[in-house]
Every structure is written in structure tokens, then in C-alpha cells.
Amino acid sequence: MGGQLDFGRGLPAYRVVKDRLIQALATGHYPAGSSLPAEKQLAEEHGVSIGTLRKAVDSLVSEGILIRQQGKGTFVSQHDNQRLLYYYFHIVPQGQQKVRPTTKLLRFQRARAGEEAAERLHISSSSWVFRIRNLLLIQAKPVIVDEIVIDAARFDGLTARQFESRPESIYQLYESDFSQTVVRASERLRACSASEEHAKPLDVEAHFPLLQIRRVAYGFRDDPIEWRVSYVNTSEHEYFSELDS
Amino acid sequence: MGGQLDFGRGLPAYRVVKDRLIQALATGHYPAGSSLPAEKQLAEEHGVSIGTLRKAVDSLVSEGILIRQQGKGTFVSQHDNQRLLYYYFHIVPQGQQKVRPTTKLLRFQRARAGEEAAERLHISSSSWVFRIRNLLLIQAKPVIVDEIVIDAARFDGLTARQFESRPESIYQLYESDFSQTVVRASERLRACSASEEHAKPLDVEAHFPLLQIRRVAYGFRDDPIEWRVSYVNTSEHEYFSELDS
DNA sequence: TAGTGGTCTAGACCACACA
DNA sequence: GTGTGGTCTAGACCACTAC
DSSP states (O other), rough: SSSOOSSSSSOOEEEEEEEHHHHHTTTTTOOOOOOOOOOHHHHHHTTTHHHHHHHHHHHHHHHHSEETTTEEEEEEOOOOOHHHHHHHHOOOTTTSSOOOOOOEEEEEEEEEEEEHHHHHTTSSSSSEEEEEEEEEEEEEEEEEEEEEEEEETTTTTHHHHHHHHHHHOOOHHHHHHHHHOEEEEEEEEEEEEEEEEHHHHTTOOOOOOEEEEEEEEEEETTOOEEEEEEEOSSSSEEEEEEOOO | OOSSOSSSSSOOOHHHHHHHHHHHTTTTTTTOOBBBHHHHHHHHHHOOEEEEEEEHHHHHHHHTSSEEETTTEEEOOOHHHHHHHHHHHHHHEETTOOOOOEEEEEEEEEEOOOOOHHHHHHHOOSSEEEEEEEEEEETTTTEEEEEEEEETTTTTTTHHHHHHHHHHHHHHHHHHHHHHOEEEEEEEEEEEHHHOOOOOTTTTOOOEEEEEEEEEEEEETTTTTEEEEEEOOOSSEEEEEOOOO
């Protein structure tokens, strides 16, 4: 067939195929880490040519959702440490490369969302959430305090113990234990004065200038998964950002 | 022909074509704003099929170097205001969209590079540079002080008057008057205390927490074009960052 | 050797811009 | 209508992986 539109509302075929693949990913049809069928077979399944199928997969690969390995197959991207460190952790030692941080749980509580978190997470302000305070140390120095808020309904049954004994990273925990896969995030940064509450764990004086990062992390369907406010001591570390394209 | 390798050292054809296009762009063969030949013709010129040619162009489009317009042609990206605002200006009013800033030149001088600028710009520390201090106002409020350093050899003959009477943006000036096209940048952010020097133009008290942004801007060939340190009052504005892919 | 993704072709038709 | 980019096909062969 030539230019068939049996598909959707005028969408090109590769877009339709891409949306179907996202659908399959979001519903757990292809779990994180699993491999997709071969491209030839996928093309047949969706009734498109291999070139068109590849265009759909190309797009998901460029978004970091799928990973192709020549000779082996196409895999659903996992939140392995390398990947996480690369995409979602932008704090580096002054002029150096990235280093993996260690963490210490400072607080874990179940509470009402409140105004700001509710807005960010698209839930009502009276919804239950988990509020987690986490200290990150880089090369044994306290550098970041994270204030994390997640919807209790999405992370039903999460406990402090489970949180502390997570494999490595928090997003890995979200994925492996709750099927919540973070695929993108948006951050807003400001400079602020350290409050007593944050100065202490960071081992700085009150009113010391800190970098504040307010992040929303989103899933496959652009649904907000996590709201996080980080306070960073940037005296020996910095936030690194590439402005491409 | 099938899998011809008359091209380069084992590089795929679309990569070879892409490199040739970059070469042509860097040497001014296709000036900023001009249109490229039609894809069919380009494909013939480079001896590849239209699909392969498109793959090369796709890549340059995704990097923001070329812009396609269906029915009209493919154009060399200009540093028009929209584009600049979008890619290289990440300061937004609290929770709002981007707004175009106005500027005021505070200082313009010719000086020696010094250690840090020399390292960033890949020149010797005794090289001549222009040091420019620029104030940016958003909705009439002073928000950013930029300290800009550029290699005097690259921007031979630049004058304060020329700088002040630039079309709109600084990168547009670089491009139109000196054929220096910025295609990407990397930034490092920290929180700091306002010095007297920066507190005054920003209309804040000394030691007020400011966001410091240290940026290197690069050209087609990954050559550093500009070194810039910005100081931002983030009490009513913030730095916005998308973590995709 | 068999199976996977990576590259490439030589067309075709569609959607859009402009005269 | 002519010319442009946008999409799509139905194969082919190459490079890599694993057995």
C-alpha cells in the first residue's frame, strides 16, 4: 500500500507506531530491561515497512527510552547507575567529572500534600504523600539536601526501611518496586540563603548561599511522578548544564 | 551501487555527507539565513540516495543548525531572536514564560586574557581580549550582570559603539559582523554572595545570594567563541532547565 | 551459522508554499 | 502548476553478537 491512513487522525504511520510502543511500555507489556521483538517482526506486527518501524524506534532511542545494541537487540532502558548519573544528576565537583554520591536518610513521613506539591504532582492538596529528606555526600562531604515529595497512592506501601535499602538510586527503586519510570524532568534553579534546617546537615552557617533546585520528574505519559527540592552547597561543587541543539 | 566505501575511513555515507555539509557551513559556503539546494539536488551532488541525504540533514536539523520548512526549503539557522531566546537564555520570571530582556552596557575594555579566560578560550593568558560588562533588565528590573570575555583576534576591530548598536542579541552580532556562529554552550552554576561591584547595578545589598553562571559558547568546530560569567538575582526570576533524553 | 541492528537504495505519493 | 520538504516502501547488503 502507498500512503495509507487507516491509522489515526492524519498522524503519520511512524507516529502511530511510536504511540503504540509507548502505550505498550507504559502498561508494562515490555518491562524495563526486557528486549523488544526484532525490528523485522515488529514491522510486520504493526503493518509498516522496516524503514517506518525504524523511524518510530529511532525517536524512542533518541529520547533515551529504548536502547539499541547492534547484533543483540533493542532493549527497554533501565535505570542503571550510569544512566541515572548521567541524565538526572548534574552536580559535579568543581571542574571535575561526575562522582557517585552516598546518601543518608534524614526524615521519612506520611503527610498531606499541601499547596505547592499538590500543584506540581497534579493531585489535591489534601492527598496523602510521602515526604522524604535525604542527605547526599560526595567524597564523604555533605553537599546536597533533598526534600522529596511523592504521591502515596502511586507508591502504595513504601516504607522507610524499603527506601533506605534500595538498590542504588531512588529512580531505580521507583521503577523496580512501583513500575514508575522517570523519563524526563524539568528543573528550576535559584540562589537562596541557608535556613537553620538545611545549614546544619550541610555543615555550613545559616544564611550561607545555597543553590536551590526545584524538580518535577515525569513518566512515559508526561505524568508527574516526583516533586523534589534540593539545596546544594556549591562552594566545592557546581551544577553542570549543556545547551545543545 | 550497494555498500560503497569510496568515502572515508569506514564512516557511513550519511556521516560523510553531514561532515561535508558542516564544512561548507563553517567556510561560509552556505551563509546564515540562506537556503540549501533542494534535497534531490543535494543528493545528486553528493552521490547518495535521497534517503541517505535526508539522514544527514536530519541530524543537522536536530542539532538546530539547519531548519526545514515544508514546501519552501532548508535554511541555515539564523540567530534570530526567537531561537536565541529559546536556546541560550534560560532565565525566566518566577513560574512564567520567557520574556525578552533589555540591556545596558556598563563597561567595554581591551585587556589581557588572564588565567581563567585563557584556559576557557584556548588562548594564551597574555592574548588580547575584549572584556564587556553588560546589565540585563527584565520588565525594567535589573536581573543579570554579564561579564563577557572574547578573543580580540577573533573579533578584530570590535568597538563599544558597534556592540551597543547591535541588531538585537549578542550572538547575532557575532554571527553577522564576525562570522562566529554559536551552536552550543556549556554552563556551570553556583550560588554566591553578591560583591559590591555586582550588588550595585543589580540594586541589591552586598552579600545577597546570587546565582553565578559560567558559560563557554562553542562554534561549528567545537572551538570556544565566548567565555561569560553571569550573576543573576533570582528573587523574582529563575533558571529553567529541561532534562530530557 | 543464524539472528540482530545499521546502512542504503530508487523510486513513489502526499502536504505545503508560491506564483 | 511547479518545486519544496514529509512520508513510506520492499527490498538489499554490511557489521556485530552469540552459539
